[in-house]
Amino acid sequence: MKVSIKLPNKSALVMSALLGGVIFTSCASVPQQSKQQLSQSTGGRALNNQAAPADSAGSVALKSEAAPVPQSRPQLIKKAAMTVIVNSVDQSINAVSKIINNKQGDLIGLNERQPTQDNARHTASIMLRVPQNQLDSTLDELAKLGTVENRNITAEDVSNQLVDFQARLTNLRRTEANLQKIMDRSGSVRDVLSVAKELSNVRQSIEQINAQLKNLQNQVAYSSITLNLEAAVSSSSPQRGLGLQIQETWNNSSHSVGEFTVGLLKLAIWLMVYSPYFLILAAAIYGLNRWRRNSQPVRPIPPVENYDG
Template structure:
């Protein structure tokens, strides 16, 4: 009985040791929750965050539209310059534009051609359609369009105008708090200079915006054939001769009247000179006779 009890006791002790070893091994192999939570996170590559931020910012900021000043030039060969000028005037009125200048040159020689140079201004969004209408006047010899982006100038003018207006407001506050007359006059002079700068920049800004809103077209019209000077009729030549002769007679008559008026005004001096001359003549004559 004692041997059997010892055997049972040894078997229970061995079983306890085996179970404890299994539990200890499993506990040692499994990482604790804290170690998993505190596991290091890989650091991002250098500059990756900046690149991502720039991409996001570029996606959020819309691209500004270019502010263009457009100018066009066109030469058109037409059958009649006079009729084409009338048509151009109608086109300008339809396109809500303005006629800036007109320089027409009539033919002076037999081999010269009738030409005209026209400068007009139309809204920029109607530039292409206006050029298409002008091209229908005849045969287009040449055509070109130029564009200049002045967006940076607009931004510069607006920024300077904003800063000057802030300076104006600050100077006005200082002037309101100024005590002595000398300080008031000094601030008033600075305020006047700032306001003058504001007016100048504002005028430049409005001029730039006006050039952006309206495009300028320089149109040159040339007659298709040279115009020979028409032969003048006999009646027109006779009429011209009569006009020239009557005008010459009138000028000669007016000249005589003017001469008479001058002689009348200076007649006292002429009489004095005539009397002096006659007296000198008599004196010389008497002297010669006495000798």
């Protein structure tokens, strides 16, 4: 059996050889400089990638060593007290109201005492509340009202209490969520009632702790100030008129007569109530005296002699 194989045409072979040479020469015509730049860029990137972890690790280590441990700022409840001697208490009270409004604070209480006796001072006690960051500036403004007699500031650190309340609140809320999941499941009426009771107790504890936490946070955010104002000059009471004095004397005397009359009436009532006892006591005394007289022996009376003159 003869197998015939067709050989390719010479012209096709020549054309394929020419196309291969063109392709080869075009690939070989790439500049060597670009290859070198490419190799340098890739090598530089590799070196940078290799050096970067070491540098980053070193910088992280240095930062971790140099960075200080962050400390939370202490939560302080600040209270201040100040006594200021002023020329006019009334004007100072108005000035205090303006200062508090400018500092975005609140006036909690005011106790003003007018002089009722001679040589008595006009005084006033004011309770204030201002933001904690405005405490020092507020005290400086209040000190300008007059002469500061005394000034003190106390601070109480409640950081541990706040952290404790927050931790307890977090645990209780987690417990509330777990109990709520149990409530969502189907079960017997007894189990549901038991879980519902426990859930109610947990929610009550959450409300109490949350209220205490907010109270502490409010005391930390706002500082209280007790301001005592005293007049520099004692005020003397004016002399009252004659008519006013006579009227006051008449009122006092009539009031005294009324009290004396009421006292006599009360005494008469007491005597009437206890009169049986007084009668029994008087009868007993009378009977005792009579018995004593009767029990004494009768002395004979000596005869009278008649003398004839």
